[in-house]
Amino acid sequence: MAKQMDYNTIREVFRRFHEADPEPKGELEHVNAYTLVVAVALSAQATDAGVNKATRSLFKVADTPEKMLELGEEGLVGHIKTIGLYRQKAKNVIKLSRILVDTYGGEVPNSRAALQSLPGVGRKTANVVLNMWWHYPAQAVDTHIFRVGNRTGIAPGKDVIAVERAIEDNVPADYQLHAHHWLILHGRYVCKARKPMCPNCIIRDICPYEEKTL
Known part of the structure; x- marks a missing residue:
């Protein structure tokens, strides 16, 4: 040090x-705050390039928490099985999508505490979203x-x-x-x-x- x-x-x-x-610019591809949360959550122990390759087709069919819930866990797995820990990540994405719909009206909250309360979202993920989407330092x-x-x-x-x-x-x-x-x-x-x-x-x-x- x-x-x-x-x-x-x-x-x-x-x-x-x-x-x-x-x-x-961050290298994770996304189209809105929700897809940014998902992309960052998927990127744990994975490369941005690998995540982008998987999410290009995923976000064409599921770019909101409502659409992700319609796709379902198995449907999501079909898109992200090239990413490490894809089973657990799929469970987390479905769970956080349900919370966003039920608790936040389908919108992504802009507070670190609220973001960190979502499954699979830690402090680093929350900070990435706050920075890249809401331009918080x-x-x-x-x-x-x-x-x-x-x-x-x-x-x-x-x-x-x-x-x-x-x-x-x-x-x-x-x-x-x-x-x-x-x-x-x-x-x-x-x-x-x-x-x-x-x-x-x-x-x-x-x-x-x-x-x-x-």
């Missing part, structure tokens, strides 16, 4: 991220962000909650909205777990990571 990066250096990191990609910490936050010292922490808090505390307010997308994309494509691509990194000269790859 690197020591905490100072504020001015963090600001420069995100200035460069912004300059390179002013409007970073919530920080969804996945393995990529956890690694980048600790490796660079931008947001060091021993667990995901600590890293989430560190991002909220350390990243300048004007970069908070897109912070988690920049960090995810940086971790996914540049600051990789096994072989970080340091020569191609736009923050290499200000990153304290000692084991920079050649």
Whole structure:
């Protein structure tokens, strides 16, 4: 774990991220708040690409909780069986769809607590939905962000909650909205777990990571 990066250096990191990609986007395909919740719930222990491949046909027939309930658990399984843990995920999607219909009139709630009360929706999923759909500066910490936050010292922490808090505390307010997308994309494509691509990194000269790859 690197020591905490100072504020001015963090600001420069995100200035460069912004300059390179002013409007970073999440890679999960969706058409509304409901399909975003479903896509993120399905993405646990799976790749975004794998989820997108499965949901392209699914969301053509079930893009609301009402339609998902009509499709049913077995019908849903037929669409998502290429995704890991598909049986449990199908059960959760049907359960959360029922709750959305019965409790929220078919609408997705915009509070973290309400989202986290849904089956299969944890804090990370709730934060993704709050950020991507309602543009709330919530920080969804996945393995990529956890690694980048600790490796660079931008947001060091021993667990995901600590890293989430560190991002909220350390990243300048004007970069908070897109912070988690920049960090995810940086971790996914540049600051990789096994072989970080340091020569191609736009923050290499200000990153304290000692084991920079050649």
